[in-house]
Amino acid sequence: MRKILIVDDEEKVRKLVEVTLSIGNFEILHASSGDEGLKMAQEAKPDIILLDVMMPGGLDGFDVCKILKSDPDTQDTYIIMLTAKGQQADKEKGLALGADDYFIKPFSPMELMDKIDKVLA
Amino acid sequence: MSPLKNMGIRAKIIAAMVVLLVFIGLLSFWTTHMHEKKSLLTNMQDNAVILNRALIISITNQKSIGEKVNLQTLVEDLSLTEGIFGVWVIDNNFRITSATFRDQVGEVASSRFISEALEKGYYVCGFDTKMGEEVYSAVYPLKKGGKILGVLEVAFELREYQHAHSRDRIQLAAQMKRDSRIMAESLSYSIENMRDVNELIHIQRLVDRLTAESEIISQVMIVDDDSRIIACDDLNRVGVIADDKGVRAIINGASIYTRLFPSKKAYMVDMPLRIGDEFKGVVSIGYDATDYYTHLSQIFDFGLLITGMGILMGILLSFQVANPIIMPIQRLTGVTKRLAEGDLSQRAAVSSKDEVGALASAFNRMAEDLAHSKDEIDQYSKTLEEKVRQRTRELEISNQELRAIQNELVEANMAKSEFLSIASHEFRTPLTTVLGYSELLLTRALTESQKKEFLGFINEESIRLSKIVDDLLDISRIESQKDFGFVKKPVQLAEVLLENIKFYSRAEIGPRIITDMEQDLPLVSADGDKIGQVIKNLIDNAIKYSLGGDIVCKAFVRDNMVWISVQDQGIGISQQDLSRVFDKFFRVKRKETDQISGTGLGLPIVKYIVEFHDGEIDIESKQGKGTTIGFGLPRL
Numbered sequence: 001m002r003k004i005l006i007v008d009d010e011e012k013v014r015k016l017v018e019v020t021l022s023i024g025n026f027e028i029l030h031a032s033s034g035d036e037g038l039k040m041a042q043e044a045k046p047d048i049i050l051l052d053v054m055m056p057g058g059l060d061g062f063d064v065c066k067i068l069k070s071d072p073d074t075q076d077t078y079i080i081m082l083t084a085k086g087q088q089a090d091k092e093k094g095l096a097l098g099a100d101d102y103f104i105k106p107f108s109p110m111e112l113m114d115k116i117d118k119v120l121a
Numbered sequence: 122m123s124p125l126k127n128m129g130i131r132a133k134i135i136a137a138m139v140v141l142l143v144f145i146g147l148l149s150f151w152t153t154h155m156h157e158k159k160s161l162l163t164n165m166q167d168n169a170v171i172l173n174r175a176l177i178i179s180i181t182n183q184k185s186i187g188e189k190v191n192l193q194t195l196v197e198d199l200s201l202t203e204g205i206f207g208v209w210v211i212d213n214n215f216r217i218t219s220a221t222f223r224d225q226v227g228e229v230a231s232s233r234f235i236s237e238a239l240e241k242g243y244y245v246c247g248f249d250t251k252m253g254e255e256v257y258s259a260v261y262p263l264k265k266g267g268k269i270l271g272v273l274e275v276a277f278e279l280r281e282y283q284h285a286h287s288r289d290r291i292q293l294a295a296q297m298k299r300d301s302r303i304m305a306e307s308l309s310y311s312i313e314n315m316r317d318v319n320e321l322i323h324i325q326r327l328v329d330r331l332t333a334e335s336e337i338i339s340q341v342m343i344v345d346d347d348s349r350i351i352a353c354d355d356l357n358r359v360g361v362i363a364d365d366k367g368v369r370a371i372i373n374g375a376s377i378y379t380r381l382f383p384s385k386k387a388y389m390v391d392m393p394l395r396i397g398d399e400f401k402g403v404v405s406i407g408y409d410a411t412d413y414y415t416h417l418s419q420i421f422d423f424g425l426l427i428t429g430m431g432i433l434m435g436i437l438l439s440f441q442v443a444n445p446i447i448m449p450i451q452r453l454t455g456v457t458k459r460l461a462e463g464d465l466s467q468r469a470a471v472s473s474k475d476e477v478g479a480l481a482s483a484f485n486r487m488a489e490d491l492a493h494s495k496d497e498i499d500q501y502s503k504t505l506e507e508k509v510r511q512r513t514r515e516l517e518i519s520n521q522e523l524r525a526i527q528n529e530l531v532e533a534n535m536a537k538s539e540f541l542s543i544a545s546h547e548f549r550t551p552l553t554t555v556l557g558y559s560e561l562l563l564t565r566a567l568t569e570s571q572k573k574e575f576l577g578f579i580n581e582e583s584i585r586l587s588k589i590v591d592d593l594l595d596i597s598r599i600e601s602q603k604d605f606g607f608v609k610k611p612v613q614l615a616e617v618l619l620e621n622i623k624f625y626s627r628a629e630i631g632p633r634i635i636t637d638m639e640q641d642l643p644l645v646s647a648d649g650d651k652i653g654q655v656i657k658n659l660i661d662n663a664i665k666y667s668l669g670g671d672i673v674c675k676a677f678v679r680d681n682m683v684w685i686s687v688q689d690q691g692i693g694i695s696q697q698d699l700s701r702v703f704d705k706f707f708r709v710k711r712k713e714t715d716q717i718s719g720t721g722l723g724l725p726i727v728k729y730i731v732e733f734h735d736g737e738i739d740i741e742s743k744q745g746k747g748t749t750i751g752f753g754l755p756r757l
Contacts (some may be wrong), residue, residue, distance in 0.1 A: 009710060010550060012578050016557040019565075054546065056710030084549035087542065105549045106556040110564060 002120055003046035005029040007037030007064065008082070009055040013105075017050055017082075020109035021116065034059030041068055046077060048119060050112075051099070053083040053090070062097055069098030078119050082107065130450070134443040139435035146427035154420050161413050166379055166390070168300055168408065171202045172338070173392045175303070177404055199275070206256045206276040210263070213239055213271050222252075230274075234260040238272045244302060248279075255279045257297045299337055339387050340407025344368050346400055363403075367391030371403045386411050449477040453484060465492040543706045547589055547721070551582035585720065592722035596705065599729040607651060607733065611644040611757055614652065614683050615676045621656045622674060625664070632667045632689070634660065638676035643756035645683050651730045652754075656685060658723045659750055663689035665717050666748070679753065682737065686751025693744040702740070703728045727752070 004026045006017045011032070018028050029044055031037035034055050041049055041064070049068070053061035061081060068074040080101040081094040091102045100119075103112065199208045200221035207221035211230045220226055234245045238260040249258035256276040263270045277300070282293045343352040344363045353359050370378040371391045378391040387407040394402040453469050460467045468488060469481040558575040561567065567575070615638045625634050656674075663672045670690030677684050692713045694702060701707045706721035708714065731738050731752045742748035 010554075012554045012582070013550075013557075016554065016561070019561055019571075020557070023565075084546040084553070085542075086545060086549060106553040109557050109560050 001025055001027050002048070003027045003029060003044055004116065005031060005037065005040055005044065005046040005049045006082075007031040007034070007040075007049065007055070007061070008052040009033060010052075013052070013082075016109065017112070020113055024113070024116070033057040034061060034064045038064045038067060041074060041077065042071075045074070048078045048080065048116060050080050050082045050103075053081065053085050053094070062094065065094065065099050066097045080115065080119075082112075131439070131443045131447050134446075135436055135439040138439045138442070139432050142431035142435045142438075143428050146431040147424065150420070150424035150427050154417075154424065157416065157420055161416060162381075162388075164296070166388075167204060168296065168337075170377065170390065170392070171204070171300060172303060172408070173390055173404055173406055174202055175199065177392065177394055204278055204281070206254060206278045207251060208276075209274040211235055211239075211272050211274065213269055215239070218271065232258070232260070232274075234258055235272055235274060238262045239269060242269050246297075246302070249276065251276050255283070257282065257294070259297075259302060261302065303337065337409045338406060339385065339409045340389075340405075342405040342407075343394065343402060344405065345402040346372065348372060351402065363405075365405075367405055368403050381410065381413075382407070383414070386414050388413070445473075446477060449473065449481065453477075453481055456488075457484070460488055460491070465495055540705065544589075544593065547706050548586065551586045551589075554582040555579050555586070589720045589722070592720045592726060595726055596722060596729065599726070599733070607648045609646045609648055609734075612647045612649050612652065613642060613644055614647075614685055614754065615642050617647075617649050617652050618656055618674055618676055618685055621653045621660070624657075625660055631664055632669060633671045634674060635671050636674045636676075639678060642676055642678060642683055645734075645754040646757055647734050647754055652734070655727045655730050655752060656687075658727050659687040662723060662750075663687050663691065663748070665719065666691035666714070668692060668747075670747070675751070678756065681756055682753035683756050684739075684751050684753040686739070686749055688747065688749040690747040693746050693748055694742040695744050699740065699742055703738075 002025070004021060006014050006028065008014050008017075009032050014030050014032070018030075021028055029040055029046060031040050032055075035058050037049070037051065038059060040046075051061045051065060055061065059067075061083060065079055065081070068077055068079065075098070078101075079099045080103055081091075081099045082103045082105065083090070083094075084105040086104040091104075094102050101115065103115075199205065205221075208219075209217055209221070209225070209230065210219040212218050215229045215231070215235065217225050217228050217230050232249065234247065234249065237243060237245045239262065242262045242264065244259070244261050246257070246259040249256055251258070256279055258274060258276045260272050260274045262272050277297050282290060282297070285293055339354075341352070341354050342350060342358075342363065345351050348362045348364065348368055350358050350361050350363050367378040367380065367389055368391060371393050375391075376393065378389075380389050381387075382389055385407065386409070388410040389405065389407050391403055391405045393400055394404050449470075449472060456467045456469045465488065469484045471478050471481045471485070558578050562572060562575055618636065618638070622634050622636065625631075660672065660674070667689050668691050672690075673688040675684070675686045675688070677686075692711070694709055698707075698709050702709070703724050704721075705725045708719055708721040728738060731754075734754050736752050736754040738750070738752050740748065740750045742750075
């Protein structure tokens with residue numbers, strides 16, 4: 001069973017993603033901060049990480065992406081940035097740090113589902 | 122360029138004076154000189170003619186040897202000479218043998234001169250009276266073989282002498298003395314030699330004696346009609362053909378030829394030698410002209426003296442004339458120089474009423490104008506400087522203000538961009554919930570409980586969006602300082618507090634709100650509605666983050682301000698977050714706040730409203746213990 005990690009400080013958003021992906025055969029992991037998300041990513045080795053950017057606490061989404069992509073153990077993990085930071089500069093920054101895809105909030109749950117199907121196909 | 126242009130006035134005046142005086146001196150000198158020269162020449166010529174005649178007569182008489190001497194003819198011939206009053210030959214018995222005046226012949230002559238000459242054999246001369254006429258008489262003894270035969274008396278007219286200037290008389294007297302002596306001598310020769318043969322040697326002897334004994338004859342020459350010299354003072358020249366202008370002129374028929382020999386200082390007179398009407402040759406006598414040249418040189422020296430005095434007088438006069446003109450001008454020049462060097466207080470002394478004085482006056486007026494102009498310019502430039510300085514200051518201030526405004530604008534612009542960035546993020550988060558769940562509701566087969574839950578999410582986030590919009594509009598209005606509806610009037614804050622607490626007191630659940638207000642609080646100037654909004658925001662927060670326990674609202678006076686404070690016993694704020702709670706959209710994110718919705722704009726709005734009332738905000742908090750936040754407005 002494929003593992004998908006959702007890292008977001010908003011519980012409603014995590015729940016939205018979980019419900020959206022519930023029609024597929026995935027194991028869904030939750031993290032509500034950057035630090036927590038990094039730890040879970042390193043331990044659980046998910047196939048896909050849906051990563052928010054602006055989160056309270058030490059690490060933000062960009063930091064987490066950078067660390068994971070520069071670590072050989074985790075650099076193959078498919079990272080989809082899922083953020084309300086919708087400006088072009090933010091998107092470019094994320095892709096430059098190694099993110100594989102960039103979803104801007106608000107997003108369509110159906111489109112996210114399609115993207116994940118394609119990535120895992 | 123003329124050198125005159127480079128001369129000073131003094132030099133010009135001196136030069137003019139000197140030139141003028143020297144010119145006058147030279148003119149008078151030249152006039153005198155010409156006059157003197159003419160009279161001297163005339164004098165010499167007359168004398169020379171007399172001598173020549175005398176000599177010619179001697180020679181002529183030698184030729185008539187053997188014949189009876191006609192003394193009377195000789196005397197009468199001599200008498201024709203101009204300047205001679207009369208000639209007498211007197212024998213040693215005082216009897217007149219020949220005379221200019223024929224009827225005197227045979228008479229006895231009586232004159233102390235004649236007596237002296239006959240008795241002592243001397244040559245005697247002096248002033249005498251003849252026939253009632255003043256004359257200069259010369260008496261010369263006629264000797265033959267040491268025996269005195271008689272005397273020759275020649276009387277000269279004194280007309281010229283009498284009319285002559287006293288300084289010339291001595292000279293004339295000396296001349297007459299000399300002339301008469303020569304004449305007497307030459308006559309005496311003639312008489313002495315009358316009986317001798319007419320040999321040329323005698324003529325030569327006559328010439329020799331004439332030149333040897335006469336002071337005034339420097340050269341004598343007798344030439345025959347073939348220009349051959351038959352007698353000469355220079356014996357070497359006898360026999361030689363005389364080839365000079367005078368001789369040629371006489372041979373060609375001239376009756377007399379005279380000329381000056383400056384080199385020999387002589388006056389040459391050439392005359393024809395005739396016996397009867399027959400031309401026999403030329404008699405040429407060099408008359409000593411030393412006196413003439415000496416006199417000329419004296420006149421020349423006198424001329425030099427006049428010139429020197431002219432120069433000296435010119436210089437002295439020039440100083441007399443120039444100083445009164447030049448000194449004021451020099452002083453004026455000095456003053457002008459100092460003025461030009463910048464001393465505008467310089468004035469010229471006006472000492473006279475002439476043109477120089479007028480110049481000095483005009484100069485002083487000019488200097489005053491100049492000083493006045495300079496004062497004006499100084500004043501003007503001072504004013505100008507002050508103005509420039511003031512303008513510069515104003516410009517600097519304007520520049521600073523502009524820079525400040527520019528900075529503010531840049532900051533405002535950056536803040537705006539940042540605000541938009543943050544605001545869009547704040548909108549996107551609730552929109553994600555609204556759009557995401559609504560899509561699920563539309564596309565998924567959900568259970569009833571799920572549907573109800575999701576619609577709740579959507580409703581919740583829609584309210585949040587609506588609240589964000591309201592708060593943003595509030596902030597925008599406050600920031601642009603537009604009509605926010607501030608109506609300031611004296612307000613009792615305690616009343617405003619009580620009014621707004623009423624709303625929360627009706628709530629059946631949630632914390633209790635307790636008031637603690639001082640009595641008789643001073644009034645403040647405020648917009649009651651806006652201050653009410655501040656109080657509501659503070660109480661909203663207190664309720665939202667409350668962990669139970671009472672909320673205490675206080676009203677009191679501190680530091681001349683009326684304070685309202687709201688104290689809760691909620692989750693509190695960390696020290697780190699405390700400084701950011703007034704930033705727009707900042708929300709404390711902790712596990713405890715996950716379920717608490719908010720826009721992050723409540724406290725920024727509070728801050729704005731309080732600041733627009735010139736008030737202060739005070740916040741204290743301890744995590745887990747609670748927060749006290751209050752504001753104070755200046756009392757009236």
